[in-house]
Amino acid sequence: MFALGNLLLVIVATVLFAVLAPIAGCLLAGLDRIISARMQGRVGPPLLQPYYDVRKLLAKEDVSVSGVDGVYMTCALVFTAFAGGIFFAGDNLLMSAFIITMASLFFIMAAYSSRSPFAELGAGRETLQVMAYEPMVLLMAVCFFMAAHTFMVDGVLDLERPIIATTLPAFLGFLFILTIKLRKSPFDIAMSHHAHQEIVRGTITEMSGRTLAKVEVMHWCENILFLGWVAMFFVWSNPASIVLAVIVALAIWFLEIFIDNNFARVKWQTMLNSSWLVALVFGGVNVIFLAFV
Amino acid sequence: MGYSSKSPWVIHYDASSCNGCDIEVLAALCPGFDVERFGIINTGDPKHADIFLVTGSVNERNIDIIKQIYDQMVEPKVVVACGICACSGGIFHDCYNVIGGVDKAIPVDVYAPGCAVRPEAIIDAVVQGIAVLDQKAEALKAMKKGA
Ligand code: SF4
Numbered sequence: 001m002f003a004l005g006n007l008l009l010v011i012v013a014t015v016l017f018a019v020l021a022p023i024a025g026c027l028l029a030g031l032d033r034i035i036s037a038r039m040q041g042r043v044g045p046p047l048l049q050p051y052y053d054v055r056k057l058l059a060k061e062d063v064s065v066s067g068v069d070g071v072y073m074t075c076a077l078v079f080t081a082f083a084g085g086i087f088f089a090g091d092n093l094l095m096s097a098f099i100i101t102m103a104s105l106f107f108i109m110a111a112y113s114s115r116s117p118f119a120e121l122g123a124g125r126e127t128l129q130v131m132a133y134e135p136m137v138l139l140m141a142v143c144f145f146m147a148a149h150t151f152m153v154d155g156v157l158d159l160e161r162p163i164i165a166t167t168l169p170a171f172l173g174f175l176f177i178l179t180i181k182l183r184k185s186p187f188d189i190a191m192s193h194h195a196h197q198e199i200v201r202g203t204i205t206e207m208s209g210r211t212l213a214k215v216e217v218m219h220w221c222e223n224i225l226f227l228g229w230v231a232m233f234f235v236w237s238n239p240a241s242i243v244l245a246v247i248v249a250l251a252i253w254f255l256e257i258f259i260d261n262n263f264a265r266v267k268w269q270t271m272l273n274s275s276w277l278v279a280l281v282f283g284g285v286n287v288i289f290l291a292f293v
Numbered sequence: 294m295g296y297s298s299k300s301p302w303v304i305h306y307d308a309s310s311c312n313g314c315d316i317e318v319l320a321a322l323c324p325g326f327d328v329e330r331f332g333i334i335n336t337g338d339p340k341h342a343d344i345f346l347v348t349g350s351v352n353e354r355n356i357d358i359i360k361q362i363y364d365q366m367v368e369p370k371v372v373v374a375c376g377i378c379a380c381s382g383g384i385f386h387d388c389y390n391v392i393g394g395v396d397k398a399i400p401v402d403v404y405a406p407g408c409a410v411r412p413e414a415i416i417d418a419v420v421q422g423i424a425v426l427d428q429k430a431e432a433l434k435a436m437k438k439g440a
Contacts, residue, residue, distance in 0.1 A: 033329075042327040049332050052299035056343070059296045059430055061368040063340075201338045208340040208367045 006091060014085025017221070021084055025220025026050050032257055039261045054216050060209035065114050069207060072110035073214040079103035080221045087228055090154025094141045100225060101137075103218065104130050107203065114206035122202025125190035128268050132187075132275040133177035139283030143170035144232075146290035156235045164233040166290060171233050173282030175252065177275050181226050183219070184260040187271050227253055297343060297369060297426045300332040301419065304342035306362055308395065309385065310349025313409035314376035318346055321412040328416060339365035344422050346415070347395045350378040350385050356398045363399040369429035371422040373403045376410040383408060 029050040037044025046052075064070055083100035086092060104126070111123035141151065147163040148155045156163060164171055180187040191202040199205070204215055230252050231245035266274075307315050321328050322335055336342050339362045351359060363372065374395045377383040382393040395401050402425045405418035 037327070037329060041324040043330050044327075045329050045332050049300065052296075052332055053302075056296045056300045059434070061433060063367050201336075201341070205338055206340060212341065 006089075010082075010085050010089045010091055012085075013089035014082050017084035017088055017224075018081040021081070021221040021224040022217050025217075025222075025224045026054075028223055028253065029216075029220055035254070035257050036261055039258070050216065050220070054213045057209055057213035057216070062209055064208075064211060065116070065206050069110040069113045070211045070214070072106045072113060073207075073211050073218070076103045076106035076110065077214055077218050077221075079106060080218050080225070084221055084225045084228075087153055087225060090152060090157075092151050093144055093153050093232075094151050096153075096225070097137050097141055100222070101130060101134065103222075107215070107218070110207070110211070111203040116206045118200045118205040119203060121199045122190045122205065125199075125268055126203050128272060129180050129187065129190055132272045133180045135276060136173050136177040136279035136283055139279055139287065140167075140170050140174045140229075143167045143283065143286045143290060146287065153232060156232060157237055159236045162234045162236045162241065166293065167233065167286055169282040169286040169289070173278050173286075174229070175255075176278045176282075178226060178230070178252070179256060179259060180271065180275065182223060182256055184256055186259070186263040186266045188260075189265060189268050189271060223253075297430045298423045300334075301343045301423050301426060302334045302336045302341055303344040303346050303419065304336055304339055304362065304366070305346045305348070306359065308347055308349035308355050308359060308379065309352050309391070310376065310378060314348035314378070314407075317409050317412050318348060318375060318415060321415045326412045326416065328419070331420075333419065339363075340367060342366055343370055343426055344419060345370065345372045345399075346375050346419075347372065347379045348375045348410075350382045351392045351395055351398050352388075352390045353392065354390070356392060359395065359398045369426055369433050371402045371426045371429070372399055373405060373415075373418045373422050374401045375405050375415055375418065377406045377408045380404045380406050 027047065030045070030047040033049060034044040034047065079099050080103040083096045083103065086099065087096040108123045108126050108130075111119045111126065114120075144163060144167070145151050147166045148159060183191055189202075191204055204212060207215060227249040231242075231249040234245040234248050235241050305315070305318050319335075320326060322333075339345075343366075345363060345366060347359065363370075372395065374380045378385055379395045382391055385391045386393060392398075403418045403422045405414045407414050410418075
């Protein structure tokens with residue numbers, strides 16, 4: 001699939017993504033906390049709070065319960081960076097989607113490896129989350145292919161109009177599952193944001209110190225990648241469109257924070273049913289539409 | 294300022310408190326006092342917490358739970374006793390099943406008296422706790438280097 005030149009480009013992009021995405025993701029996470037606090041009538045922490053948190057976690061004692069969860073999390077981090085590299089190098093969208101799922105699987109294994117009942121419950125639910133969002137991600141990629149006539153992300157740069165012109169339903173469907181992917185309420189069922197709910201902190205209950213820091217950094221990178229996917233819908237051959245795409249991505253991200261703060265958690269059945277329904281209706285309608293135009 | 298001082302995550306345990314002090318602890322997290330301004334988060338997971346806030350006195354039933362939560366916390370860690378019950382047993386000190394303050398179960402670093410303890414006192418106590426936390430973090434780092 002990769003020509004040698006492409007492969008080199010992907011590797012360079014992966015390294016760049018591994019350096020830059022945590023920085024951007026950290027700032028976004030800090031902004032998220034400030035905006036959330038303002039929505040709740042509080043002042044909120046400093047912008048760099050997520051960075052302070054991770055720095056502290058790195059200095060904590062190492063008391064891993066399983067001995068391998070740290071390794072799994074390192075793998076998850078590497079795959080996240082790779083998925084980001086593939087996407088931002090303008091390479092294959094489908095590949096990026098699969099590899100970021102690999103990262104989720106490593107995260108799930110890290111949770112299972114602790115053998116804590118809370119973490120296992122969280123891991124089971126995380127698996128359900130993957131099951132819930134994956135169909136829509138695939139349909140989104142299919143619609144992308146049908147609209148851009150390629151799976152290569154840099155294909156959008158040759159288009160005369162952004163793919164959103166013909167993929168609005170798929171985009172809306174993707175927004176729905178984006179909430180699951182960003183682990184935001186109402187779909188934060190595997191890893192509740194605050195540990196006062198029935199599964200403590202689910203997947204990350206047993207993780208501490210360095211391993212927990214890796215989880216945080218992985219989330220920062222994931223957020224940047226997914227916002228990149230959002231932005232992709234709005235880019236066409238006009239270079240100015242990239243600015244527009246970034247603005248739209250930030251607006252969508254603000255919308256996600258708004259949703260996060262205003263909705264209570266749903267049951268996993270509701271999540272699975274609704275996301276498959278959305279995938280079928282929005283994704284399906286879009287595929288049929290694209291097949292006929 | 295050390296690494297720990299900018300992000301002290303707390304875990305709160307209600308020993309045999311009358312709930313007065315618990316409500317004050319939660320008040321400290323609400324908009325009026327908003328301790329998240331200092332990076333303080335109320336985690337419910339001992340593995341993630343740096344500061345252990347205990348309210349209420351220690352009795353025969355909860356002494357093991359307090360010890361267990363303390364043991365599950367990752368070094369460096371600090372214990373803050375919130376309210377006079379947690380400091381010494383308070384008005385419950387001569388009840389038949391009350392053993393006394395939290396220091397009967399685990400080492401306490403900061404005592405915050407009051408009945409109920411005021412949110413301002415809790416914030417002051419946590420700030421003092423942060424200083425202890427920094428000292429412990431330094432000691433841990435030195436130990437790691439030595440090892
Ligand atoms: S110190 Fe006072 S308010 Fe606090 S738990 Fe004891 S009796 Fe209740």
